[in-house]
Amino acid sequence: MPAQGVGRGRVDEKPTDKACRGRRTAWRRPRRWLFIVAFVALALLAAERLTAGFHVLLVANDPHAAMDLLSRRAEVRAWFSGEPVYGHIGPARYPPATYAMLWPLLAWTTPVAARYLWAVVMVASLVALIAVLLRAADARSVEMRMLVVLTVASSQAVSYSVAVGQLTVPTVALALAGIVLANRSPSSVVRQAGAALLLLSALVKPTLTAPLFWVPLLAAANPAACLAAGGGYAVVTLVAARFQALPLPNLIDAWLAANRTAVISRGYGNLESWLRGSGVDSWIPAVSMLLLLALGGWVWRHRSQDPWWLMAVCAVVARVWTYHQLYDDILVLVPMAYLLRAVGDERHSRRRRVVAGATLLFAWVPFIAPARFLLLPITAEGVLDGVRTASWLLMLGVVLAVGKLSRQPDEIELGE
Numbered sequence: 001m002p003a004q005g006v007g008r009g010r011v012d013e014k015p016t017d018k019a020c021r022g023r024r025t026a027w028r029r030p031r032r033w034l035f036i037v038a039f040v041a042l043a044l045l046a047a048e049r050l051t052a053g054f055h056v057l058l059v060a061n062d063p064h065a066a067m068d069l070l071s072r073r074a075e076v077r078a079w080f081s082g083e084p085v086y087g088h089i090g091p092a093r094y095p096p097a098t099y100a101m102l103w104p105l106l107a108w109t110t111p112v113a114a115r116y117l118w119a120v121v122m123v124a125s126l127v128a129l130i131a132v133l134l135r136a137a138d139a140r141s142v143e144m145r146m147l148v149v150l151t152v153a154s155s156q157a158v159s160y161s162v163a164v165g166q167l168t169v170p171t172v173a174l175a176l177a178g179i180v181l182a183n184r185s186p187s188s189v190v191r192q193a194g195a196a197l198l199l200l201s202a203l204v205k206p207t208l209t210a211p212l213f214w215v216p217l218l219a220a221a222n223p224a225a226c227l228a229a230g231g232g233y234a235v236v237t238l239v240a241a242r243f244q245a246l247p248l249p250n251l252i253d254a255w256l257a258a259n260r261t262a263v264i265s266r267g268y269g270n271l272e273s274w275l276r277g278s279g280v281d282s283w284i285p286a287v288s289m290l291l292l293l294a295l296g297g298w299v300w301r302h303r304s305q306d307p308w309w310l311m312a313v314c315a316v317v318a319r320v321w322t323y324h325q326l327y328d329d330i331l332v333l334v335p336m337a338y339l340l341r342a343v344g345d346e347r348h349s350r351r352r353r354v355v356a357g358a359t360l361l362f363a364w365v366p367f368i369a370p371a372r373f374l375l376l377p378i379t380a381e382g383v384l385d386g387v388r389t390a391s392w393l394l395m396l397g398v399v400l401a402v403g404k405l406s407r408q409p410d411e412i413e414l415g416e
């Protein structure tokens with residue numbers, strides 16, 4: 001019989017083992033307090049930024065307060081009154097279906113009511129987004145769950161999106177939830193119908209979510225939900241077009257022309273900004289479409305792999321494939337969640353987990369950093385933009401490398 005433990009040690013324990021165990025025990029308490037201090041600081045930052053965002057949305061008189069929401073309200077009301085929108089209302093750059101989707105929320109409300117109603121939508125969307133990201137990160141420990149929740153809540157992109165009444169948070173939450181439901185196994189008519197409704201709603205801002213649709217279309221066991229969402233979008237477009245004087249083809253031309261001639265400002269980290277800066281504006285449609293098609297080919301090639309991996313890659317491409325602003329940085333929460341999942345996945349080698357964790361930290365710091373163009377000199381704006389963009393591209397490379405862990409189609413599981 002081997003010797004039994006005596007007192008606090010073991011008779012057969014080596015001195016080196018005892019020293020290692022002592023160091024781990026000594027580090028455990030300060031590490032715990034370090035986590036507590038960090039989470040308290042992050043919680044205070046989250047409270048300050050969310051409070052500021054909702055204050056601007058609801059009651060501020062600043063010209064930027066709820067400006068995107070109120071612009072969409074003016075466009076919706078003009079659209080369904082038969083007034084021309086494209087080329088007549090400055091910021092009107094959304095496709096016809098968007099105005100039909102926003103009609104139930106904005107057509108009948110006063111500006112004040114619209115702001116309060118949108119606040120309710122934003123709270124529900126943030127809860128849904130956090131719930132999906134917790135699943136994406138496979139966050140099981142309290143620390144991991146708190147990190148996900150506080151990262152979303154303390155993000156300057158989220159605060160800014162709330163303040164101006166942007167569509168980003170609801171759109172990303174709807175798209176991710178729809179993809180999760182479309183990939184659930186076993187499939188059913190009810191699940192596919194629910195996924196189709198979520199995916200259709202996520203097309204309210206298609207430039208943000210279109211690249212993500214490759215996953216339910218090409219990688220899901222049943223693409224019915226994605227196809228139904230596409231069909232529904234066509235129907236909504238036809239319905240919206242009936243309220244305008246122009247025929248649908250001319251209406252689409254007017255929409256595209258409004259996007260080509262729009263004055264672009266404050267966008268960064270995307271192909272459109274890069275190509276405009278290089279003086280090759282005419283290349284924008286072709287390069288964007290080629291990137292989107294290349295992404296579709298990549299998803300098809302890896303369609304049997306982990307859907308979270310595919311979604312993480314598609315989210316980074318979605319952030320850079322066309323014009324986006326600060327609030328659209330919310331997309332990069334998806335690869336960040338995937339890297340957090342990789343850090344806790346013991347099937348990966350220790351080296352891969354360390355690289356994933358270091359990359360996540362490198363992306364997390366600028367993501368939480370103060371917003372660009374707010375209280376920063378021009379040079380600092382450029383540096384911060386460059387660091388953020390570099391962190392996305394680095395995440396893309398690391399996600400592609402870490403996600404090589406193969407899974408068979410019947411092993412793909414998005415959660416119970």
